[in-house]
Amino acid sequence: NAGVTQTPKFRILKIGQSMTLQCAQDMNHNYMYWYRQDPGMGLKLIYYSVGAGITDKGEVPNGYNVSRSTTEDFPLRLELAAPSQTSVYFCASSYSKGWDGETQYFGPGTRLLVL
Amino acid sequence: KQEVTQIPAALSVPEGENLVLNCSFTDSAIYNLQWFRQDPGKGLTSLLLIQSSQREQTSGRLNASLDKSSGRSTLYIAASQPGDSATYLCAVVNFGNEKLTFGTGTRLTIIP
Numbered sequence: 001n002a003g004v005t006q007t008p009k010f011r012i013l014k015i016g017q018s019m020t021l022q023c024a025q026d027m028n029h030n031y032m033y034w035y036r037q038d039p040g041m042g043l044k045l046i047y048y049s050v051g052a053g054i055t056d057k058g059e060v061p062n063g064y065n066v067s068r069s070t071t072e073d074f075p076l077r078l079e080l081a082a083p084s085q086t087s088v089y090f091c092a093s094s095y096s097k098g099w100d101g102e103t104q105y106f107g108p109g110t111r112l113l114v115l
Numbered sequence: 116k117q118e119v120t121q122i123p124a125a126l127s128v129p130e131g132e133n134l135v136l137n138c139s140f141t142d143s144a145i146y147n148l149q150w151f152r153q154d155p156g157k158g159l160t161s162l163l164l165i166q167s168s169q170r171e172q173t174s175g176r177l178n179a180s181l182d183k184s185s186g187r188s189t190l191y192i193a194a195s196q197p198g199d200s201a202t203y204l205c206a207v208v209n210f211g212n213e214k215l216t217f218g219t220g221t222r223l224t225i226i227p
Contacts, residue, residue, distance in 0.1 A: 045215070
């Protein structure tokens with residue numbers, strides 16, 4: 001198992017550009033999540049999905065979009081990149097809900113710099 | 116709104132010493148609390164998960180405790196090693212909530 005994979009590892013964007021952060025998992029997990037981590041801060045949830053075709057907003061969704069057409073993939077789309085979106089983005093997955101005691105498995109992260 | 120705090124933000128300890136990392140949370144209506152380890156440039160790895168009905172969990176040299184009534188958890192690391200150097204994050208799941216609420220982490224450095 002590769003677990004949770006993310007591409008790219010690092011990207012520099014100019015203000016106003018768009019990009020898609022890719023996330024894939026091979027554990028047949030129903031739940032997938034996108035977090036961002038700003039320097040010296042904890043992770044904040046951007047969007048999450050409870051299964052293919054179902055997505056919902058997290059704590060900080062503005063400026064982002066997601067889709068979940070398959071169980072394996074959960075891409076995060078940035079439209080009109082802004083400097084405030086400079087961060088490290090983590091994708092995670094889990095078999096069931098967090099309150100079932102199921103841990104989340106994290107990818108290695110994508111470091112994004114918007115200039 | 117749940118808030119999770121970890122103090123101190125950074126800690127340096129000589130190799131071999133025992134140490135305690137702290138985590139506090141404002142809303143005690145949690146389902147569970149997890150401790151994660153984060154190495155530079157890498158994702159998070161779950162270390163221990165404590166359900167709300169439990170008081171502690173142990174894995175090797177790690178012991179995590181939970182006191183819901185006071186809104187506190189501690190991660191005890193015995194006989195620290197340089198390989199323990201990393202950032203340690205705690206996170207909670209509240210009732211009816213899909214998401215983890217993370218603390219800001221404690222960066223631990225074990226000095227050889």
